[in-house]
Amino acid sequence: MLAVDDPNLAETFLTRYDHQVSAAVTLVFTIGLVIVVNRLLGRIVARPGVRDVLDLHDPRVDTRLRIVRRLVVATIAVIGVAVALSQFTALDRLAASLLASGAIVAAVVGFAAQRSLGNVVAGILLAVAQPVRIGDLVTVEGETGTIEDMGLTYTVLRTGADARLMIPNERLASSIVRNDTIFSRSIVAEVSVWLPASADVDRALELVALEAGEGMTAQVVEMTPEGWVRLTVSGTACPAEERFAREAELRAGCLRRLRAGGLLADEGQESPHGGRSYTR
Incomplete structure (x- = not known):
């Protein structure tokens, strides 16, 4: 063995x-x-x-x-x-x-904080300061939607088209944010209508005001050097979750009244955003 x-x-x-x-x-x-x-x-x-x-x-x-x-x-x-x-x-x-080596540690921590920990820190700050909250209707960099979820690194914004935008918390914390529901859950639906300056603006205001309803407003807020006038139409107050549906209804109604009144732009004349008369 x-x-x-x-x-x-x-x-x-x-x-x-x-x-x-x-x-x-x-x-x-x-x-x-x-x-x-x-x-x-x-x-x-x-x-x-x-x-x-x-x-x-x-x-x-x-x-x-x-x-x-x-x-x-x-x-x-x-x-x-x-x-x-x-x-x-x-x-x-x-x-x-x-x-x-303290220098190496400082460099590693600084790099990590800039790339990854920056979003985490921003997420914690957003949770403490709360410029936006779950369910708020906000506009961030031209995108409007409802805050659906907030994580440590990203915030989920649900748009009116039911799309999801993933916004890094660091970017959200450093951006200018319009929050329509931070003080009240009810908001006023508002749409914009672009018309050529040659159109009868007074008549247009009367027509869109009829669509907005009693007590609501329709006014001229902007005129471009290219000869376009922007009207804003404010409808009735509604819950935040109904804003997109109410604005779509108000927008379609304004177009119908302007078309019936013969106030749409002439053929071939384009609005600042393309097309003829434009609403948003």
Whole structure:
């Protein structure tokens, strides 16, 4: 019988790959914990009694709670990955050498904050300051829609065409935002009508005012050097979620009345935005 003199041959799989196994177990545990915590928080806030106690019907509370929930999940994931990586001695030596140089650490942190952490920081600031909230009707860089969701890095804007715009939080925080529902959930639908300066503007105002209804306004707000006049027509107040439908109805009604009154632009004459008479 041959004797085994080399002790390395007797090492078990777990002993030889203890760091890798520990890292894998840590990652699996972290993934499981993230899933459990995320679902648990979701179920807790979905309970009617909890929603009433926390006043989740308030957009401000709902917005903050969503950011906090995602921040908790992200923190657990980051800690779990860090613990898993710490199982490798080679990475420990690499980390020690990097930590020895403050300039390198500062450069790495600065680069990460500019690219990735910048959006996270902006998301937290948006949740605290709340210039926009879940359900608000806003206009950002010419795009109008309803805030559907706010994450740590991106905010989801649902447009009137039911499209979704993903806006980086850092960009949203630094942009000029028009929020139509920050103080009231009811808004006034408003559309613009472009007419050539040669048209009977007084007659046009009378026609569109009839479409807007009693107590509403129709006025001239702009005249371009190219000879175009812009009228704004304000309809009746409506809930924020009905704004797009109400504006579409008001826009179509204004066009019908102007067409019936013979006030559309002449053939071949284009508005500032293309086409003949233009509404938006």
